[in-house]
Amino acid sequence: MMRKTCRHGFSFVELVVAITIMAIGIMPIMWFFSRSNMGTIKTRDEVYAQQYAAELYDFVIASGFNAYSPTGEAGVEVPALTLADETISIEERFSRRLIVEDLAPAHNPDWPLLYRTVVVEVNWIADQQQRSLKLTGIIHAPK
Amino acid sequence: MFLFALGYSRFLSYQSDAADKIGKKQKLSEFASALATLSVHKLKYSAQLTNSTTARRAWPEAGSAMARLYDYLSQPLSKFESAKHFPLPLLDGDDTSHLSMLLAQLWQTAGYGDELKEAITVTVMRDDFIQTGAAPEAYTRNKSGNLRITVSLTIIHSETFSTTLDFNYSCPVRIATAHVPVLSKYNLYIENARLNSGEYDAGYNQVSVDSFGNFADTRSKARALVLNNDGNLNLPVKLEFRNFVEDARGLVYLGGDASIFLNLARSDAVALNSESGEGFQFFRRLNFDGLYPVYDGNSAENGRMLISFLDQGVSDDTDERNLSFYRRIESGFFGVKQVQEGRLRYSSIFRLFGVQARPSPTLVQGNILSQYLTIAIMKRDDGRPGRPLYLDNLSYSAPMLPDAYYYNCINLPEYTDLQTAFGLDNSLDSYKQYVTRYSSRVNHRPYNQGLGFMHTQTNPDAVALFPESDLLNRFVTSSAHDATHKVPGVFAEIYPDAADLKMMSAFAKGFADEAMASYHIDNSEEPDAMKLLKQQGLLSQNRLVADGWVRFSSATTINRRLEYMSSAGIVVENGDLTIEAPVAPAGFRDDCLLYLVALNGNVVFKTPPDAKVQAAVIAFSETTDHGRVVFIAPPAELRGALAMKKLVRNSSEAETFQGTSLVYFPALAVKPAGSDGVSQDAQLLTFSFGQQPQEIR
Numbered sequence: 001m002m003r004k005t006c007r008h009g010f011s012f013v014e015l016v017v018a019i020t021i022m023a024i025g026i027m028p029i030m031w032f033f034s035r036s037n038m039g040t041i042k043t044r045d046e047v048y049a050q051q052y053a054a055e056l057y058d059f060v061i062a063s064g065f066n067a068y069s070p071t072g073e074a075g076v077e078v079p080a081l082t083l084a085d086e087t088i089s090i091e092e093r094f095s096r097r098l099i100v101e102d103l104a105p106a107h108n109p110d111w112p113l114l115y116r117t118v119v120v121e122v123n124w125i126a127d128q129q130q131r132s133l134k135l136t137g138i139i140h141a142p143k
Numbered sequence: 144m145f146l147f148a149l150g151y152s153r154f155l156s157y158q159s160d161a162a163d164k165i166g167k168k169q170k171l172s173e174f175a176s177a178l179a180t181l182s183v184h185k186l187k188y189s190a191q192l193t194n195s196t197t198a199r200r201a202w203p204e205a206g207s208a209m210a211r212l213y214d215y216l217s218q219p220l221s222k223f224e225s226a227k228h229f230p231l232p233l234l235d236g237d238d239t240s241h242l243s244m245l246l247a248q249l250w251q252t253a254g255y256g257d258e259l260k261e262a263i264t265v266t267v268m269r270d271d272f273i274q275t276g277a278a279p280e281a282y283t284r285n286k287s288g289n290l291r292i293t294v295s296l297t298i299i300h301s302e303t304f305s306t307t308l309d310f311n312y313s314c315p316v317r318i319a320t321a322h323v324p325v326l327s328k329y330n331l332y333i334e335n336a337r338l339n340s341g342e343y344d345a346g347y348n349q350v351s352v353d354s355f356g357n358f359a360d361t362r363s364k365a366r367a368l369v370l371n372n373d374g375n376l377n378l379p380v381k382l383e384f385r386n387f388v389e390d391a392r393g394l395v396y397l398g399g400d401a402s403i404f405l406n407l408a409r410s411d412a413v414a415l416n417s418e419s420g421e422g423f424q425f426f427r428r429l430n431f432d433g434l435y436p437v438y439d440g441n442s443a444e445n446g447r448m449l450i451s452f453l454d455q456g457v458s459d460d461t462d463e464r465n466l467s468f469y470r471r472i473e474s475g476f477f478g479v480k481q482v483q484e485g486r487l488r489y490s491s492i493f494r495l496f497g498v499q500a501r502p503s504p505t506l507v508q509g510n511i512l513s514q515y516l517t518i519a520i521m522k523r524d525d526g527r528p529g530r531p532l533y534l535d536n537l538s539y540s541a542p543m544l545p546d547a548y549y550y551n552c553i554n555l556p557e558y559t560d561l562q563t564a565f566g567l568d569n570s571l572d573s574y575k576q577y578v579t580r581y582s583s584r585v586n587h588r589p590y591n592q593g594l595g596f597m598h599t600q601t602n603p604d605a606v607a608l609f610p611e612s613d614l615l616n617r618f619v620t621s622s623a624h625d626a627t628h629k630v631p632g633v634f635a636e637i638y639p640d641a642a643d644l645k646m647m648s649a650f651a652k653g654f655a656d657e658a659m660a661s662y663h664i665d666n667s668e669e670p671d672a673m674k675l676l677k678q679q680g681l682l683s684q685n686r687l688v689a690d691g692w693v694r695f696s697s698a699t700t701i702n703r704r705l706e707y708m709s710s711a712g713i714v715v716e717n718g719d720l721t722i723e724a725p726v727a728p729a730g731f732r733d734d735c736l737l738y739l740v741a742l743n744g745n746v747v748f749k750t751p752p753d754a755k756v757q758a759a760v761i762a763f764s765e766t767t768d769h770g771r772v773v774f775i776a777p778p779a780e781l782r783g784a785l786a787m788k789k790l791v792r793n794s795s796e797a798e799t800f801q802g803t804s805l806v807y808f809p810a811l812a813v814k815p816a817g818s819d820g821v822s823q824d825a826q827l828l829t830f831s832f833g834q835q836p837q838e839i840r
Binding site: 032033036039040042043046047049050053054057099101103104108109110111112113115117119133134135136137138140141142143 | 248683
């Protein structure tokens, strides 16, 4: 009589089944990771955009009322700033626009100050979507 | 792994949310900053630009939210609560249309609609303020500190869901009065009014008037400084010292270490509104008779005799009306000498009590005497002339000895009534008695004695009106007593270390303290004050919107008409402050006052002759070369007050002095706080807000 031998291990089928199950389990996780990375990139771009916008906004405010003439509604593109011989550029994926406009020029003639609105708009594409960030403030000077 | 992935995903999601929130907050932050800036500008300028016929000064519209804030801020610091909140809607009060236009455009530019609402709150915290001012115990409203401004932005997501973000800012504010403790109480203060070092100082007597008491401009280069000491309030003469101190009346101080003799200008009964005469300072009956009996005696031949005096001011007119007075005095050597040395043909450059057309009583401090002509007349009891009628000056001049002529005059038949009625003969003693008691002469008296005649001109005894127990009696009876130079009454407690008025520097903290200035302008390269003020945003259409004290480092000139929108001060640290144009409050702001101060220089007026200046002026210097108010071309009227080290340096300068009308600004007379700790100087308060709010993160 033949003695039955006990064989340990998985059969090929078992292995395929196991891998399939694992793949099915890992896929959403990978998808999670993938989406998360997209989110991270989006967050990074948001932070960059904020930084680019704030950088130009602060520069314009610090430059004073007369440093920038009214630009009209279309504004001007400002991809780089030069500060103390150092030029700081934004990444090519971004565009940055400055819009300066006189604020209510016909207001009270006795009011001793003039106002302008300063708008900095940063645009970029993230996840195949057009994204935009806009900072709005005012700047003033004696009449 | 799944759990790990889930956790990691959530972490990244939070990170993304945080970045998104930071982005949104930054976006709103700049917008909130713009609103905070507009709020501060509203605080800073709205009140100044509000035209109010009732407030007559820079004050927000009555009942507005800002008026409540101003009311609160104007209180003494001790009355502040630990924290008090004031909503400050941007669209509130008079400037609604102006700010609404700004806001609408700002909203549109930022791309917001009704989904964003703003609410602005100003918080005043007592601990954010300190009390300031030269005399904080006496004038209790001065303070400086910071306002906290909260801009709340609410994003309305739906009818039931909204998010509110608060942005906090601080704004410096300085609340200071346009007032200088003690000095402001004086319409005219001159630290050292002496023109020479001798005993007899008559150098101010330089102004010609005609026999009617009108200014004789063809004979005189000098023009008088005419004082109106109550800003046309027409305050009457009262008989107690405290009335002068506590009324809204400017006092006068002419300092110096010896007597100053000021000749009173002649005026005449037929010219009751003379523009330069000072006849109101003499006794006159209702019928304008100015004779008052002084001595009586009995003549052997004609019965009772009365020797009466008639006091009259001086004039260099050559008509008989005037010359007849001088003839009685210049009949003696000493009379001639007195007229010459006392410059008795010319009135002084001061009209301290105003002029005949508009008397203006006040208290004059300093060793000041008024000088005038006294004519002696002798009449019988029934009014008929005695013998002689006029008691001429028969004096001799030392070292000459009186010769027989004078002795014999008294012994002549024309003097018989005098001899018998008053027991005189041709002895030396009789002669001396005649000269010193009975004859016509140049006379003088404490300047304040004129107050008696201003009170009751028909009472010849000016002194008797004033109760002996009252300090005013001493001012009326003497020009040199222990209160002559003292800081008067309630004002004496303001500076415990400054007991008298002799040193202007004792009051310097009130006008020289750097800490009271809201703006410092270095103008060493540019003397044009108007240009610099404009550059600082303190000038709008030639209107000063400083609402506080502005300090210039160097000499400066106001060369174009300057209107101020609120009370304020302009201080020049080194050099002259030159005024070449009218300086006045803008319309509806008559209760505002500008202080013009030179700390180490002169205040020089070179204005057009019809210019009016409403300003209190202080010229100070630690040296003797400066600290003068110089009227090269004076304005037609100076409404405010004058305080200086010196007006003119010698009689030569007095000879060409160009005076003006000096009208006191009554609000300057404000008394120090009483037991309630509240001083009544709110009218002159200035509110100086910073122009740019600082974010508190």
